[in-house]
Amino acid sequence: MKNLWKRTLFRLPNLLRFLPIYLREMTVSNIRVAIDALRPVPAFVPGFVEVSLKGYDPIQRWEAACLISMTPGTLSLDLVDDSDILLVHALYLQDPEQTKNELETLVRQALGKPNYLPS
Amino acid sequence: MTEFPLYLCLLVPMGAAFLQILLLGRPRAQRVVAVAATGLLAAVGCALVAAVKTGGPVILDVGGWAAPVGIRLQADMLSALMVAITGIVGLCGAIHGLAEIPASDERRGYHPLYQFLLFGVCGSFLTNDLFNLYVWFEVMLLSSFVLLALGGGKAQIEGAVKYVVLNIVASLVFLLGAGLLYATLGTLNFADIALRISEGKGSATGIRLSAVFLLLAFAVKAGVFPLYAWLPSSYHTPRHTISAVFAGLLTKVGVYALIRTFGPTFATEQGFILPILWWISLLTMVIGVFGAASQFHTRKILSFHIISQIGYMTFGLALGTAGAFAAAIFYVIHHILVKTNLFFVASVIDRIGGGEDLKKTGGLYRNAPWLAILFLIPALSLGGIPPFSGFWAKLALVKEILNVNAWFAAGIALAVGILTLFSMTKIWAEAFWKDRPEDAAPMRPVSVSHVIPMVILAVGTVAISLFPAYLFELADIAARQLLTPVAP
Amino acid sequence: MISVLTSIFLLIGGFFSLVAALGVFRFTDFYSRIHAATKASTFGLGFTGVAAALALGTTSAWVKMIAAIAFLFITLPIAAHLLGRSVRSREKDTKPHQD
Amino acid sequence: METILILLTGFLFTCGFYLMLRRNFTRLLIGILFISQAANLVILVVPGLGPGFSPIVPDGATRPLEGHPDPLPQALILTAIVIGFGVIAFAIVLLKKAYHGLKTDDLDRLKETDS
Amino acid sequence: MEWYLMGMVAIIAGAMVWPLLAKRHAVWAGWLSAIAPIGIFCWLLTQTKNVANEVLPTWTAEWVPQMGISLDFRLDGPGLLLSMLITGIGALILIYGGGYLKGSPQAAPFFAFVQLFMLAMLGVASADHLLVLFIFWELTSLASYLLIGLSHSELAARKAALRALLVTGTGGLALLAGILILGSVGGTYSLAELQTKGDLIRSSPMYLGIFVLVILGAFTKSAQIPFHFWLPDAMAAPTPVSAYLHSATMVKAGVFLLAKFYPILGGVPIWHDTLTVIGGVTMLLGGILALAQTDLKKLLAYSTMSALGTLVMLLGIGTDLAVKAAMVFLVVHALYKAPLFMIAGVVDKATGTRNVTLLQGLGKRMPLLGIAAALAAFSMSGLPPFVGFIGKELLYEAEIHAGHYSLLITCLGFAANAINVTVALKVGISPFRNRGELPDINPKARKPSLLIGPLILALAGALIGLFPWLLGEGLINAAVRDIVSQPVDSDLKLWHGFSLLLVISAVTVVVGVVLYIFRDRVRAMVGLVLQKIPKKSSDIFDWGLARLIEGAGMSTRFFQHGNLRLYLVVVLICLSSLITASLVSTGFAGMPQSGPVRFVPVGISLLMVMAGIAAIRSRSTVMAVLAMGGIGYGVALLFALFGAPDLALTQVLVETLTLVLFALVMRQLPPIQAYSSTRRRATDLGIALTAGVALTIALLAVRGATIPDAERISAEMATRSLPEANGKNVVNVILVDFRALDTMGEICVLAIAAIGVAGLLLGSGRRNVQAELAIATPLFRTAVSWMTPLLIFMSIVLLFRGHNEPGGGFIGGLVAGAGLVLRRLASADRPPDAGRQPFLYMAAGIITALVSTLPAVFLQRTFMEGVWIGSLWLPIVGKTKFGTPFLFDIGVYLVVAGVCLLILTRLIRGETLKEATHH
Amino acid sequence: MIPDLILTLFEVMLFVSMALCIWRMAIGPSAADRMVAIDLLGLLVAVLMISHAIRTGDESVLDVVLIFAVIAFFGTVALARHLQRESDEPTDTQ
């Protein structure tokens, strides 16, 4: 945790670049929830997916978790056994594999390629 | 700088509490601080009495904000006396604690809590502001909660639950009363309250309602019938040091608050409050002493006595005359000395006699004749045997009762006296005269620290007994100053 | 102009607050409820906060509101994570739990 | 407005009293909390409520705006809230301890220490 | 008089010194301790002339001016007489007691308490101030209690002591009441002055009350019917005590008191009738009861009771002659009863029994004792030339001239005197007569110290009989004069010539002898009669005491039942009734003033009602706690809506912390169970509703008339806040400046609570247990590693801005505390114990607060007065002034942060450790 | 400057939301559901405070909102912790 602030500053441009994506995702997510909340019967296909966060350091994992929670229909639940697999609850899980890929792509977009730091 | 001793009365226990927190885990140093600080408090308290006697009430508007905007600390004779006696009782308790309080309790924070307790008590006596009094009550109350539960014995915890719950409720009622009074009169300073009431400000309904809220709250704290239940539930459960200090000081803070509030402050409400207090006090005397007469456990007997004696003190207030106030003040001082002492004696009875159940103890007269003397002085005093201090207290009160031709009340007061004596003889006959039962618990050693406080308090009692005029003089001054509040 | 903008933001904020509550109220299982609570409420407070900052127009109001929203972005997912995780670990241990 | 809020506090008091008279530790505690919340509210409401802005001196002025709410009850309540927190914190732990020591949370079974 | 008082001082000094000696050398202690009373006795002898000539020794000193009490001593005739008995007999008793109790553990307390008693009696005899007299009076009861209980290992002795104390103590309280009323009626407590105001008192409407109360005191002390029963029981005391207290002196105190009050209260029909009747009945009953006894001491005790009855009766008759007879009989009785008691003690010691039917032949073994016994017995029998004869003659003379019931009285007196003869023979003659085998004598009984007392007293009886002027002119006349308030001049004569009196005397003796001869049959007969009496007064007393204690127990169990719920019900009932009474007595001030209704608060109120109902109805702990939280947040919102942002902030923080506390202990509390029955729930709801409605009406009533804003002290605070206290946020200025003392107490409350929580939780788990915290997930840890610094930063901002905007020490401290606790929660590798750190925060806070008060003191300003240094511009915070109030606020901040940290980490840790040890 | 109607409309929406939350809190069924509800309720209280700031123009309320946003998290953490640990304990029964 020592280098927390330093690393954060270092990644700040990255974060700022990502902000618009994030906001868009959130808006979409909220609208979907709104629709479902107002619908007589929500069109949920709930389920869990596991997203790999391999190579990301703790802060990045955290950022990823926040990001996924704020994206449509998904909610970060836990790092499985405190490792680098993020367990995600999804509301619209028509195709688990596709959702998983989408999420991993999103993470990479936001955080950049993993550093493959030794953990 | 005449107010120097006044704020020293607060700074000493608070500074000591600070030191005690810092010294947690270093019991030796803590003990030194405990005795030194309480000794200093006693000295400062006595200095304050002397200062008030020579120069009249000592007044301090805290923060330089003249009352009623700021909080006024005021040491009139009543407050000064109470603070001085708090210091003395505090010192005795601290010394007794040296011998009694185990290291485990010291680790749990006994020392800082003890200082905080004294801090709260002194603050309660010195403040001249209603809400500030509430704060001091809470300081005192919360430290008493913790001290009561310290050690965590089963009985202790059970007693503490009742004590805590009932006192919390009383505090909330107090808070409501203070709030309503502010809404009605727009002030919190006692003298200003009195002034505004006398000027006819505020609605009668509001004044009366806040008065009854305060009455209820203080009545619970003072342990008045039928609101005393928390006291006999809990006072016999903690360490002796702690129950002794509680027995001496805590209910008296309630009595003090009643006197302060319904003596000079709510002058117009006396017609309404005092008759209530009159009957309540009589019932308190009787029901309390009945409790004492029915018990067979030293501290339970003593606890019920507290209630009975509180009845006398509040009756002094209920009479509503300056003389009766003086009598009540005398009674309070006498009772603090005597009652604390009796709890200390109970502590030693517990050690030497092998317990607090009177049926399972005995033989003390033979084994510890010195204890017999140290018991008799406060016991006879409590029983009102002349010339001990309790006699003077009762005499002064009964004289005032007879002055208003309240024959019935005088009869009750005297009859309760004989029952008090009866229950004291029970302790004497069972623990001292009776032979030690075969199955009594083994004796435990008694140290000097157990004895010194008893001697200090006994000397005090004897001094009051033989030279009551000095205390009467102070009580008279106190009553007169009480009834002529210093204008804000 | 600002007042119109404020009004719109305000109503959006109110709408999303309502959505969050509706979600919590209507959704049938815990996970979907927490979805709603986490996402919609962020929007609810976010839009309302911007509305307030617009209406008051002071720098400090903006600072406070942006800080509040930023905090929510950090805390709400973590709160959801903690709650969801504990529920899941319970489900792993025992059969579905009735409170 | 004050009348309505007084009625509200009355309701809270009643709830608190009722909860306090239950036999469980938890309800007793919650009852006390209800009452202390209500008491705090009383101190604010009974002296009279302000129009909504706070008793803070605006920039350039020397005293709060005309019609500001009475600041003193606020200070009193703040003190009361904090004190109440201390008391409740202790009470919660005490009752927890009592439950562990006495093996019951039934208040009617706490009769050992009385006469 | 100084000598007398110095003697008293010597006696009380002796009471402390001689017991120490008595442990080893009781006989020596006896002789040495007799010096002081003998000295007083000698001084008294020198004063008889003066007293006879109405030059009364007096002494006075201020004592308790507030109570109107001064130490007034005045030795009048009766006082002199009594003092001589006290010191004369007392000296002999001390000598006797030293011998009697040699080697006994009772010796030391005997000397302590007998001398205490002697002091008390001298006080009673000489005090002129009624309250001073009362003090000594009560001391005699106390000493008597302690002395009766000397054989305290025996239950009987303890019981007897208690009875005596309760009876005489109750009488004493009555006397006190009587004295107080008398004092207020007469305007003085001086006996001498009151004795001149007899007419005033007797015509007062309070007379009857005073009379009843005073004679209650006297009768209980002097064992008059129906308060007599304690006296025979008191024989449980060692014989020297019985001889002194329960025959010669203490029981006479009642008679003495009546004599002293005679000029004040006497000479009225009710006085006359009451005393005569009670005295007469006591006299007769004491005699009859004596006939049934075989125990030497019991015999003497009942005859003492009879004699006391005689004395009271004589004072009731109240003629000069009767008074004179009383005074003479007082002396006479002491002179024969004390030696007889002492002799009974020696007999007991010598033979091991006190049963008269078993005793015989002691005369041969102990001739000197026999002589003394015979002399005393003759005197008691009223044979010439002993002083008893003089007494008896006077008695009859007084009785015959008693007026109305003289015949009846004389008959009663005759019976009592005859029985006296019988008793005298039984006690003084029978054990010494030789009827065959001689008994073995315990050599311990042969001691000069045991013999000297009886001998001297018995001889004195003979001597005074022969030379009655020894007694007459000085003592008796002076005593009678001071009682009847007029000079009397009559000599005592042994020989009146042959007269009716002589005949009666002779017949008395004959009848007495006859009763003695048929003693066994008489005893059987009396015993039979006594059996027929269903309830004796001692039974009634015991019964009453038992019922009283039973009733006390019942009342205690009723009020102190242990049920907290009902205790709370009592509080609520008191609250409701007090409110009702107030409202009924003052009425409403008006309709509640209410500002414009706003939509939002009304809605919030409705939601809070919803939450409240949910809390009551739900049986889920979580639900109840969350509903409580909901209410708390609602209150916070209301605070915010009505212009109290500081309050809202504090409320939000505290509510959250409370919720956290509950969350931490909830699992360790059992689920809510439905303990109460439906009916009880309904009752409780009724009580809660009553109290709630009463309270609501009260609040509305107060709201009906509140004081205008401008007249409140807060108006001045708002005006002075910025200019004088340099703060824009008036609430914060109140907290740290105007009413900083409140805050000072408040941080202490928090510190206490924290120490208390920590103390309660200390040791609730094993130390050094590594416990993995379920909550400390990596994500959480990462989040917290961001949040803690942010929270601390925010808390500092809040602290700095507090004086001008919402915030301040409390709020800042709470936020900081939350941050610190979060960090602990997130640390996975160790239990979140903060160690000493929170204590240091608290201590630092308290000392900072304390230090902030000092500059003002050093600058010679008022305690806690704000001292301002200057202002500073800070980023985010803006321009702020710095001074001691700000320093004080920092103290608050530190304490609050420390408190949060301590409470929460200890709770978490206690819980965690428990968890770890469980698995 | 903001039409009163809009503000009132906003507040009504908030009330409905809060009532729904309380309802969810009351009916549960699991402790976690109640906790989610109270979490949201806290947030809605904060939102309502913001509208008050808009109404009165008094900025000081926004401080409360800010702190609220931060501190509510603290409560959730503790509640979640309770939930986690409660799993092996006897549970509340309705």
Ligand code: NA
């Ligand atoms: Na108390």
Ligand code: NA
């Ligand atoms: Na007490």
